[in-house]
Amino acid sequence: MRADARRNLDKIVTAAAAVVAERGIEAPMEVIARRAGVGVGTLYRRFPDRNALIAALGDHYVHSLADALRRSEENVPDAWTALREHLTWTVDPGRGALASAMAELPDEVFLDRPDFARARGHWLEMLDALVHRAQAEGAMRPDVTTEEVLALLNLFACHPADLPAAVAARPARFLRLILDGLQATAATEPPTAPA
Amino acid sequence: MRADARRNLDKIVTAAAAVVAERGIEAPMEVIARRAGVGVGTLYRRFPDRNALIAALGDHYVHSLADALRRSEENVPDAWTALREHLTWTVDPGRGALASAMAELPDEVFLDRPDFARARGHWLEMLDALVHRAQAEGAMRPDVTTEEVLALLNLFACHPADLPAAVAARPARFLRLILDGLQATAATEPPTAPA
DNA sequence: CCCTAAGCGGAAGGCTAGATTCCGGTTGTC
DNA sequence: GACAACCGGAATCTAGCCTTCCGCTTAGGG
Numbered sequence: 483m484r485a486d487a488r489r490n491l492d493k494i495v496t497a498a499a500a501v502v503a504e505r506g507i508e509a510p511m512e513v514i515a516r517r518a519g520v521g522v523g524t525l526y527r528r529f530p531d532r533n534a535l536i537a538a539l540g541d542h543y544v545h546s547l548a549d550a551l552r553r554s555e556e557n558v559p560d561a562w563t564a565l566r567e568h569l570t571w572t573v574d575p576g577r578g579a580l581a582s583a584m585a586e587l588p589d590e591v592f593l594d595r596p597d598f599a600r601a602r603g604h605w606l607e608m609l610d611a612l613v614h615r616a617q618a619e620g621a622m623r624p625d626v627t628t629e630e631v632l633a634l635l636n637l638f639a640c641h642p643a644d645l646p647a648a649v650a651a652r653p654a655r656f657l658r659l660i661l662d663g664l665q666a667t668a669a670t671e672p673p674t675a676p677a
Numbered sequence: 678m679r680a681d682a683r684r685n686l687d688k689i690v691t692a693a694a695a696v697v698a699e700r701g702i703e704a705p706m707e708v709i710a711r712r713a714g715v716g717v718g719t720l721y722r723r724f725p726d727r728n729a730l731i732a733a734l735g736d737h738y739v740h741s742l743a744d745a746l747r748r749s750e751e752n753v754p755d756a757w758t759a760l761r762e763h764l765t766w767t768v769d770p771g772r773g774a775l776a777s778a779m780a781e782l783p784d785e786v787f788l789d790r791p792d793f794a795r796a797r798g799h800w801l802e803m804l805d806a807l808v809h810r811a812q813a814e815g816a817m818r819p820d821v822t823t824e825e826v827l828a829l830l831n832l833f834a835c836h837p838a839d840l841p842a843a844v845a846a847r848p849a850r851f852l853r854l855i856l857d858g859l860q861a862t863a864a865t866e867p868p869t870a871p872a
Numbered sequence: 873c874c875c876t877a878a879g880c881g882g883a884a885g886g887c888t889a890g891a892t893t894c895c896g897g898t899t900g901t902c
Numbered sequence: 903g904a905c906a907a908c909c910g911g912a913a914t915c916t917a918g919c920c921t922t923c924c925g926c927t928t929a930g931g932g
Binding site: 685 | 906907908909910911
């Protein structure tokens with residue numbers, strides 16, 4: 483592969499991640515190309531269709547998800563805090579709707595990409611384990627399932643353009659509000675200080 | 678207005694409310710017409726453009742919102758419970774994305790419809806008062822603004838199709854999870870019983 | 873330095889989905 | 903019974919994207 487071609491490939495992936503984070507998984511191919519400073523033709527030469535591009539992105543993203551989760555678990559002793567830290571990472575602007583993109587992924591994307599599916603499954607398992615641990619440690623209300631936590635997370639993840647402006651502006655703040663409600667008791671840690 | 682015309686008008690408004698609740702404010706006109714058992718032509722004769730239809734719906738909805746809020750305040754002594762009851766009403770399936778529709782409303786819709794704007798403002802004021810009262814009563818964390826409560830509510834209100842399936846299936850459950858986090862202390866009322 | 877194949881950009885063509893118009897055929901109402 | 907008000911929905915028009923294609927450019931081996 484020629485040097486300039488590789489350069490462009492990188493630019494495309496970077497741009498695609500950004501655009502998908504901002505506009506969701508259905509962002510027009512042309513917007514991505516333009517953002518990468520490249521013609522649509524170049525984009526299509528590299529990725530025969532949208533799914534190929536999304537899969538490339540997803541592969542990337544899912545791995546960093548798993549890494550981030552592992553990192554949180556290592557740095558933070560208690561499960562609840564680790565969970566909160568990880569979810570906050572997830573919601574970071576710039577990562578934006580990527581999590582959503584992963585959630586929305588049509589099945590076709592996974593066909594012929596077992597590695598991707600596996601990596602995603604791995605992350606889900608780790609998350610599930612963390613939730614259970616947090617509950618076992620008594621830091622998290624026990625009547626909430628991992629699936630529900632994910633659903634709550636995905637609330638942030640509908641098409642970015644449709645998010646309430648306030649939430650889009652300060653996702654971490656709102657995530658925090660929501661997570662506070664998942665604690666076993668607010669007494670353990672009183673709500674963030676009164677204004 | 679001929680009797681059959683009036684009948685159709687009613688059918689259209691009813692159908693539109695249902696469809697908008699399900700598919701959001703941008704639901705195709707034809708879907709609405711079909712649901713009303715009417716041709717598109719009839720729809721357009723009655724409402725020259727989408728905004729006219731939405732405004733009619735909004736007018737309706739905003740008044741029932743205000744009524745519902747007033748009712749909650751009357752039936753329930755403490756502000757926090759009243760607030761929770763009202764928000765739950767809002768999120769009821771069948772009302773679905775109507776609240777969202779109201780949130781997304783482009784400004785044009787309000788032009789030449791000062792009554793509508795006023796009614797909407799009135800509801801917002803009542804809600805704000807209720808929030809302040811709940812906080813004064815010590816039942817709600819004081820660092821949360823009414824605007825934030827609305828944003829949280831609107832999280833349910835992005836295009837219904839984009840909602841995480843789990844949330845769409847049990848909106849009240851998720852609203853409850855979120856609202857629990859807004860309480861002053863979980864100690865006041867422990868989280869819903871362990872599974 | 874030159875030649876050639878790899879690369880490139882973006883105009884052109886095609887498609888889908890939905891908005892809107894229009895008019896021949898119906899149906900209340902007086 | 904006559905006529906104006908109403909209907910339904912086919913036909914038309916748009917807008918927004920996807921995807922292909924091809925003439926021009928450029929990296930990089932010889």
